[in-house]
Amino acid sequence: MKVAVLSFAHVHSATYIELLRDRSDVDLITTDPDAPPGDPMRGKALADELGVTYRASYEEVLAERPRAVIVTSENTRHRQLVEQAAAAGAHVLCEKPIATTEDDAHAMIDACEQAGVSLMTAYPVRFHPAFTALRHTLAGGSLGSLLSVHGVNNSSAPGLDRPWFADPALAGGGAIMDHTVHIADLLDVLLDGEQPAQVYAVANTLLTRGGADQQEVESAGLLTLTYARGLVATIDCSWSHPPSHPTWGGLTLTCIGDRALIEFDAFPPLLDGYDAAQAGPRWEHATIDLDAAMLDSFLAAARTGRRAHPDGETGTRTLQTVLAAYESLRTRQPVVTGTTAWPLPHFEQGPAGPLFQRGDPPG
Template sequence: MKVAVLSFAHVHAATYLELLRERSDIELIAADPDADPADPTRGKALADELGISYRSSYEAVLAEQPHAVIVTSENTRHRHLVEQAAAAGAHVLCEKPLATTEPDSRAMIDACDKAGVNLMTAYPVRFHPAFASLRHSLTDGSLGRLLSVHGVNNSSPPALERSWFSDPALAGGGAVMDHTVHIADLLDVLLDGEQPTHVYAVANDHLSPAHDGTAEGVETAGLVTLTYPRGLIATIDCSWSHPATHPTWGGLSLICVTERALAEFDAFPPLLTGYNTPQTTPRWEPTTIDLNAAMLNTFLTAARTGQRVHPDGHAGLRTLRIVLAAYESLRTGQPTTTSRAT
């Protein structure tokens, strides 16, 4: 099956390329025409380093009629590439957030529906076996009613690797745009798509002073509070708060309070911790679950069989509505609703 990757802008693009090139059932092609030719981490330079067949334009890639396409461009460029891929008859996996506005999200969903192809949003954490166990424990009734959820998705500033994350015109925002959506997707699963009635957010840019040039113009720390119709309260810490010396790039966890128990989920727990004396840094050996591989396998299986894939574009839209409501709350200083933020 022919699979194409459009753009290497996102920090996850190289990971997807490396995973796909190892698969014997995949013919992989790619294009990243918007890259700076002098940037060794993007464009033809990266493709050559990884041994990936490279094309000079998106149009050249799509002319080869790939069966599936992965879009890993800057956030505000998702819509155009998804619409192009859908028009070429390709199933689409789009990096999160699905888009930065509701009209763009709806246009992407409509384009894929019209073309009869899947649109999947890149939320790999929902494929974690431990999250599946958590969901089962919360839905089988044994723990009683879910009362509150505290979610944390922290990382180092992605602008350290890709400067566009600090450009609102390309990213659509900062830490709130980047990291709210993963936790929001897990809540979407646990609550069967139920939307919050109110969203309240606070944020600042204290973690990236302007002099370091990493995130000028966007927020770098945020806390989003969600209130749901049945009274459940959820919080999302979406901050880019990991220092450069942290042993991992990022992390994600949930604490769920129920009537009878406290249930915790850690997506990236350490298998072994210690200290690296030569490098004078903490050491963290991660567990072996590859969530990106699990997500890609689900996407490619659906593309091959024609079955409907999840999380789909509608899941991506629901989580984006929470982000947009958070930004409306930041603008007004008051709680808002997802409907008011569209």
């Protein structure tokens, strides 16, 4: 089956390429025409390093009629590439977040439905067997009624290597846009798609304080989600790992019921020790390859023509939580999900450094 990767902008693109390259059932083609000139992590230079076929443009790739396409571009470019792929008859896996506006997300869903192809959102953590066990435990009743959930998705700042993550025009936001959605997807699974009644958010730029160009987006965020049933969930979505941290990131979920408590860690270390060559600690992970599991599901759906999950509607629901969080930052008030339009975030300088977002954008 012919599969294409469109853009190498996202940090996950190289991982997907390596996994697809090594599959005997995949004929892989790639392109990254928006790559900055001379960037060794982008464009033909990366394709040559990984040993994969490269084309000069999106149009050339789609002219070869791939059956499946993976979009790993900058966030605000998702819509254009998804619509192009759908028009070419390809099933689409789109990197998260699905988009940065609801209008774009709905347009992508409509384009894929009209073309008769699947649109899948890249949420690999839901494929973890331990999360499946957590879901079954909750459904089986041994946890009792779910009272609260605390989710943490932290990492190093991706903008250190990929500057577009800190550019609102390309990323749509900062840590809230980047990391809220993984936890929001797990909540979506556990709660069967139920949306929070209210979202309240706080954020700052303190973790990436440096030049003015590093303070355009938030680097730390905390969301509180309140559901009609009385459940309260929190999401720590901060870029709080320093570059020297032994792991790039991590994701945990703590579920508290009236009978028991369950903790889920998506990336637990197998070995914890000291690496003399690197002069620092080292962890070896004890987990399945979640990206590979997600790709397996996507390719199976593309091959058979069945609907892929998590789908575009799932991606849109999680995006709504993000957009409500940004509106909460603007108003400093809890926001009802899905009722407000969201302007690009901005920050103002206070006496102690960058403050939470406030007020309407200047001009």
